[in-house]
Amino acid sequence: xxxxxxxxxxGKLAGDKxxxxxxxxxxxRGSMVAIIxxxxxxxxxxxxxxxxxxxxxxxxxxxHGIDLTKRRKNSQSYIGFVPFNSDLDPFLSLEENIRFIGxxxxxxxxxxxxxxxxxATDLNFMDSLHKRASITSPGNAKKAMIVRELxxxxxxxxxxxxxxxxxxxSGRATWDLLRRLAGEKTIIYVSQSLQEVERxxxxxxxxxxxxxxxxxxxxxLLESTLQYHQFEIEFVNLTEKLFNKLAAVTTVVNPTKxxxxxxxxxxxxxxxxxxxxxxxxxxxxxxxxxxxxxxxLLDSEFAGKGLD
Amino acid sequence: xQTFLLRRWWLFRRRIFxxxxxxVALPIIIHLALTLGIGNIILETITKFSYQKWLYPGxxxxxxxxxxxxxxxxxFFDLRVNSRTLITLSLTPLSKLQLIGLLLLTALAEATIxxxxxxxxxxxLMDLSLSILDLLYILVAMNLFGLxxxxxxxxxxxxxxxxxxxxxxxxxxxxxxxxxxxxxxEFQFYPFRISAVFENxxxxxxxxxxxxxxxxxxxxxxxxxxxxxxxxxxxxxNSVLLKRKLRQ
Numbered sequence: 001x002x003x004x005x006x007x008x009x010x011g012k013l014a015g016d017k018x019x020x021x022x023x024x025x026x027x028x029r030g031s032m033v034a035i036i037x038x039x040x041x042x043x044x045x046x047x048x049x050x051x052x053x054x055x056x057x058x059x060x061x062x063x064h065g066i067d068l069t070k071r072r073k074n075s076q077s078y079i080g081f082v083p084f085n086s087d088l089d090p091f092l093s094l095e096e097n098i099r100f101i102g103x104x105x106x107x108x109x110x111x112x113x114x115x116x117x118x119x120a121t122d123l124n125f126m127d128s129l130h131k132r133a134s135i136t137s138p139g140n141a142k143k144a145m146i147v148r149e150l151x152x153x154x155x156x157x158x159x160x161x162x163x164x165x166x167x168x169x170s171g172r173a174t175w176d177l178l179r180r181l182a183g184e185k186t187i188i189y190v191s192q193s194l195q196e197v198e199r200x201x202x203x204x205x206x207x208x209x210x211x212x213x214x215x216x217x218x219x220x221l222l223e224s225t226l227q228y229h230q231f232e233i234e235f236v237n238l239t240e241k242l243f244n245k246l247a248a249v250t251t252v253v254n255p256t257k258x259x260x261x262x263x264x265x266x267x268x269x270x271x272x273x274x275x276x277x278x279x280x281x282x283x284x285x286x287x288x289x290x291x292x293x294x295x296x297l298l299d300s301e302f303a304g305k306g307l308d
Numbered sequence: 309x310q311t312f313l314l315r316r317w318w319l320f321r322r323r324i325f326x327x328x329x330x331x332v333a334l335p336i337i338i339h340l341a342l343t344l345g346i347g348n349i350i351l352e353t354i355t356k357f358s359y360q361k362w363l364y365p366g367x368x369x370x371x372x373x374x375x376x377x378x379x380x381x382x383x384f385f386d387l388r389v390n391s392r393t394l395i396t397l398s399l400t401p402l403s404k405l406q407l408i409g410l411l412l413l414t415a416l417a418e419a420t421i422x423x424x425x426x427x428x429x430x431x432x433l434m435d436l437s438l439s440i441l442d443l444l445y446i447l448v449a450m451n452l453f454g455l456x457x458x459x460x461x462x463x464x465x466x467x468x469x470x471x472x473x474x475x476x477x478x479x480x481x482x483x484x485x486x487x488x489x490x491x492x493x494e495f496q497f498y499p500f501r502i503s504a505v506f507e508n509x510x511x512x513x514x515x516x517x518x519x520x521x522x523x524x525x526x527x528x529x530x531x532x533x534x535x536x537x538x539x540x541x542x543x544x545x546n547s548v549l550l551k552r553k554l555r556q
Contacts, residue, residue, distance in 0.1 A: 052399055054555050072556075076401050087392040096318050103311035104400045132322070 003062075004029040004156055004186040005050060010059035012045055012210075019045045021210040022059065027203075029155070032182040034197040035190045036294075037207035043190040044084065044160055046207070050188060051081035051158045063156065077105065080149030084160040084190075086141040090134035094125075094144035097133055098151055105152035112151060119147040122177045124170060138165035146174065150181075157181065159189040163196065175200070194294045204294075218294065228253075230290050231272055234261040236283040249274050260285075312414040320418070327422075334371055335426040339433045342492065343367065347434075354496045357523055360434050365446045365518050366491035369453045371426040372419055373485060376458055377478060379415040384465035385474050388553075398554050404547040408462065412543065416454045423450055442522050449518035452532070455539035456510050457485060462546045466553050490515045510535035 003026040012020040019042045027033055035043045048054040049061060052068050052075065061068040063075040088097045095116060102112040120126045123143040128136055133144070142165050149157060162178060163171035175196065178187055182202070191197050197204060198218055206214035206221070214221055235242070238260040246262055247255040251271040255264040266272065272289060320327060343363065350359045388394040397407060427443065430436075438446075460481055468474040486492065489511035495503035506512050517531035 052556065053395060073401050073403065076399060079399070081396075081399055083392070083396075085392070087396045089387065089393045090391050091319055091322060092315070093318075096315070100311065100315050100318075101396070101400065103314075104397070104402060 002029045003027065004031070004064060005188070006062040006065075007050075008060045008062070010049060010056045010061060012042070012049060012054070013057045018210050020049065020056065023210075023212060024059075025205075025212065025215065027186060027188060029186055030183045032178070032187045032200055032202035033189070033205060034200060034202065035188065035205045035207060036192075036194065036197055041207040042210040043207050047081070047158050047160050047188070047190055048083075051079055052076055053081060053083075077152065078155050080152070080154035080157045082142070082145045082149050082157070082159040082162070084164060086133065086138065086145065088133035088141055088144060088148075091132065093130050093132055094136060094140065095129040097144060098148045101148050102151040107152050115151050115153075116147060119150055119177070123147065123173050139167060139170055142166060143170065143174070146177075154185070156186045156188070159187070161191055162189050163191075163193070171196075198294050221294070228265055228267055229269060229272075230263070230265055231275070232261055232263050232286075232288045233275065233279070233284060234286040235279070236260065236285055238262060242279065242282060246275050246278055249278055309410060309413065312410045313417065316414050316418050331375070331422045331425050332429065334374060335367070335429040336433070338367060338370065339430065343430075343434060346492070354494055355523075361436060361438070362494075362519065362523070363492065364430060364434065364436055364438070365449060365522065366515060367430055368423055368427050368446055368450060369489070369491055369515060370486060372423040372450045372454050373457050373482065375419045375422045375426075376415060376454055377461060377482070379418060380458055380461040380465060381474070381478075383411045383415065384462050385468070385471070388465070389469055389471075395554060398550070398556060404551045404556075405544060408543055408547045408550060412455070412458050412462065415458055416451055419454055420447065420451060438522075445518050445521045449514050452517075452535050452539070453489075453511060453514045456514070456535055456542070459539055459542035459546060460485075463542075463549065466546065466549045485511055488512065510538045 005027040007023050007025055009022045009024050010020055011018070011022045021042075023046070035046060037043050045054065049056050052061075052072060055069050063078050066075040068075045088094070089100070092100065098116055099112055102115075103109075107115075116129070117126075120129055120143075123146070125140045125143045128140045129144075131140075133141060136144075142163075146159065146162070149159075157178075159178075163174050166174060178189075179200070181187060203217055204214070204221060205212050238257060243255070243257045243262060246252065247264075249271070251266055251268075251274060253265040253267075255262060257263075264271075264275070269289065343360070347360055347363070353359055353362045384394065387397075398404065402410070424447075427446065431438065461478065464474060464477050464481060468477060488506045488509055490506070495507055495512075498506065507516070513531040513535050517528055517535075520526045520528055520531065
């Protein structure tokens with residue numbers, strides 16, 4: 001498939017700190033890409049660089065083959081960028097904010113009206129369009145920002161936290177709209193809601209310290225943890241001696257002790273029975289077994305080092 | 309341009325009462341505070357013209373400067389530092405030069421309209437009769453003066469990130485402009501060395517150009533072209549500054 005965005009060794013520095021560490025990857029046209037990772041991983045900076053809001057210190061970003069830094073005017077029309085916090089003009093109404101940006105992009109008035117009506121209906125905020133941005137709810141402001149960035153019909157939509165500040169219904173409506181637009185537009189977003197990312201189920205980039213440490217679909221990412229389970233056993237009295245004995249079981253991975261509870265990972269459920277066998281005679285209070293999710297994948301133990 | 313003017317109209321519509329109160333009250337306050345007092349001390353200029361008539365363009369330029377300050381503050385400081393709307397605007401296909409130029413031109417257009425209201429009020433309060441041509445010269449001077457002042461304020465807005473710093477620097481800039489541009493007093497009142505420097509400031513050239521036309525009928529091209537050239541070059545400088553400030 002044709003690349004919508006291509007990054008070649010893109011780096012960003014803040015003093016002597018590396019924010020983005022020579023990133024190289026491509027994003028296919030019409031795909032939906034989630035960027036996740038811990039705080040300060042460089043997610044928002046990556047979005048800003050992709051949107052042209054900040055230029056990289058080194059490397060190149062290509063939008064449909066056009067260098068974003070060198071031919072900014074040509075490439076900028078392809079992009080719509082929705083930052084995390086409201087960047088609406090507080091003294092204009094939501095509709096005026098959208099209309100103004102639409103006109104700056106040279107969109108016809110009739111098209112602006114048509115698109116505002118369509119998207120505002122989709123996102124359920126038609127009634128708030130006339131409200132001043134400074135007095136509207138942050139959720140509606142976010143919706144208006146999304147509509148504003150869709151008004152010039154960009155082929156790439158970049159969103160920092162698509163459903164931030166929104167109630168459940170609004171969040172659902174936003175995701176419905178984004179899923180409908182995917183395929184027609186390339187959508188790149190940052191989200192802290194891993195459930196949302198899991199549901200969107202497209203390509204996921206996991207960032208850590210300015211690097212992309214995992215890249216793939218949810219299924220592919222979880223492949224690395226396939227058959228891994230997380231176990232928790234709470235004892236009445238988990239002594240150091242007992243913990244060391246259980247941790248010494250060769251199939252136990254990453255054991256940790258919190259109070260009287262031992263947490264560990266294992267490739268098969270059989271590990272659980274081996275541990276139980278070792279702990280025979282000890283009084284237990286509770287136990288649980290669960291398959292690994294995206295959340296576990298993001299835990300530093302996995303994302304940083306991997307299980308193996 | 310039409311889009312940017314429409315946006316200013318939307319903004320004006322929302323605060324029509326407060327803005328109009330300000331625009332009407334401002335020349336009245338200036339008249340009470342400055343013209344009435346100074347007009348009784350100075351009756352004629354050193355060059356033997358009526359001081360009230362000589363002062364008139366200066367007062368209009370002062371009003372113009374005061375009106376421009378909140379507009380530029382909003383467009384280049386508030387919308388950049390607080391609401392970050394300027395950053396979004398910078399991501400549109402407009403170049404930084406176009407962006408600065410359009411915002412500046414709409415600011416000048418709005419300030420001109422408000423200053424015209426002030427011109428009318430001053431004419432009434434000061435009981436002056438000026439020809440249409442004189443008023444036209446003042447209008448041109450007002451825009452030329454506004455071009456320089458706006459550029460100065462844009463530079464201040466882009467160089468400062470804290471509101472306190474912005475207002476302190478703007479306050480100093482404002483008073484410097486008022487007393488260094490021959491708006492209230494003739495340069496002959498100043499020590500020679502200071503007046504020699506002030507005379508060559510672009511803002512002084514504008515007021516000098518306007519008064520030369522009004523009182524002597526002389527059109528000095530140098531006094532017109534130089535501030536215009538400086539204003540246009542300053543727009544380019546500000547667009548580079550904006551680009552650097554936004555790290556784009």
